[in-house]
Amino acid sequence: MFDKEIKFTLDGGFECELPKMRQVRQYFERNKIKNINDSARQALNTYPNPERLAGKTLAITVGSRGISGLIPVLQETVQFLKLHGSQPFIVPSMGSHGSANAEGQIKILASYGITEESMGVEIHASMEVEKVCEMPDGVPLYLDKVALEADGIILCNKVKPHADFKGRVESGLLKMLCIGLGNHMGASSLHRYGFHNFHTVIPEAGKILLEKIHVPFAIGLIENAYDELMDIEVVEQEHILECEPQYLAKAKQNIAQLLIPEIDVLIIQEIGKNISGEGMDPNVTGRPGSGVAGFSGPDIGNTVVLSLTKATHGNGVGIGMADITTRELIQGLDFSAMYTNAATAGTLATAKIPMVMNNDYEAIVFALKTAPIHNINQAKIVWIKNTLELDSIYVSEPLSDVIENLERAELVSEPQGFSFDSNKKLMPW
Structure with a gap:
């Protein structure tokens, strides 16, 4: 019906003088990173014992959100991992976005300028998942099959207030792990809890998954109110649960x-x-x-x-x-x-x-x-x-x-x- 003009009666019609x-x-507040490449390198260099990365295949997660400075952050991450002898690749980690298919998710990444050419690594997109473990009530937790086959996963995401719920952990690293990296099946499974339960579901699911997989480190990105990158945090696996609420608090102060x-x-x-x-x-x-x-x-x-x-x-x-x-x-x-x-x-x-x-x-x-x-x-x-x-x-x-x-x-x-x-x-x- 929307291919034809819609006609109906409006009191006084549509002719009127609009206010000027x-x-x-x-x-x-406008704290921002002036040189993203330099800041990303400095943050990555805080990772202790990088020699442990040698010979490892590492999946870097990338979601469907527009993130300021994401390309140089990813490029520096790829270079850091290669420098220390690992074989990184990118995994689209966006739940059901892109019409819940691999081609659609690659298209979304490309729209942000994230391609194999720009990143210098392969992009492995797949909707296949494997059950990793379960929530206490028996609900299964799934993760991307390709990412699981790697020796480790590098979580990379913007930390920000979520659009559907409030909690100590909202949109960020743990949500990327248990929702984004769960592809369509994993995202659907957890969303059935309802957003009114997500303030406990996300940290609980994230904690359970972190005990089952290897995450050498995660990268939390925080933007200011002008949609500019203001902070890059590199955090080791054992500190993600305690640090993400701190990143979220900072993000909320700068929206x-x-x-x-x-x-x-x-x-x-x-x-x-x-x-x-x-x-x-x-x-x-x-x-x-x-x-x-x-x-x-x-x-x-x-x-x-x-x-x-x-x-x-x-x-x-x-x-x-x-x-x-x-x-x-x-x-x-x-x-x-x-x-x-x-x-x-x-x-x-x-x-x-x-x-x-x-x-x-x-x-x-x-x-x-x-x-x-x-x-x-x-x-x-x-x-x-x-x-x-x-x-x-x-x-x-x-x-x-x-x-x-x-x-x-x-x-x-x-x-x-x-x-x-x-x-x-x-x-x-």
Whole structure:
């Protein structure tokens, strides 16, 4: 039905004058690594007894998230391992992402610039798994067969707040181990516990698996609020359980946020798996698809999502957390990838289709006319590119006084109207 124009009755129609917008700069702490290659080498050189790596085949895990500086970190890791006589290779470790097949996962890595040519090692992708052990209640724990056949596994992942649950350990090294490296079968098995149990499931499963496999070391990556790499941590196997909560605490102190407490309409230009596991980060919007408590964000009336990132390859998981979207976005969805992802995670709400408008202009007008406001000219609108890049945002004029009273935000432009092309697609500022 979305290949045809959608017609329906809207009180007053779609013709209306939109409030003018102003650019705002939000300020966050900005500690960052200036030379990633040097910092990665320094971190890797803290690993004791590297001579033990000689002659070992080592699988390096790489997930489906966009991670700042990941390529130089991986390149330095490969060089470090080769220098000490081991034979490294890369294993895609992303659960069911990439439509739960090897070709799809290789395609995701390539979209980030991670190829055999750029890394200088082979990429071994497979959905085959082996049962390694069990949880105390008998639920099996699986790991990638290719990785298990290696002499050791190097866990490498960004440590950050998860999009579906809260705990001492969320998205990071242990989740990479028991979910990402479990491929489709392992991810599906653990997700059946439900996200409301993940605060205990992830550390418990991770602990059990770490007792059964060999991890010479793991690499935890922490980003600042500007999506820049700020810390590289190399941690030995016996210290992962105690150190990961420390990395997560640091990551939580450095996430970007929307500093505006009340928003009538939030316009999100793009969502995607490279932005967040849920397309748009619930740690920003306060809307987790899991329904698990503990997330905070602005009080938002209606949320409009206009497009998908190219790097998400049609996986629009998270669109279900929007109220309104466009035909163009819906027509670009890869339902196979999205449904596989949502089904594996058990968060079906993230793949639901919101109300669909014919174009960007209609989506914004509809959001305004159905939000809990009486006067559109006084609407509190916030327009962001995505939930990662929040240093530069746009707000409607009625929010000017709010911005002037915020310590970490300032107005940096004069009012300017929305601009749309001939197809009523919203133009960049």
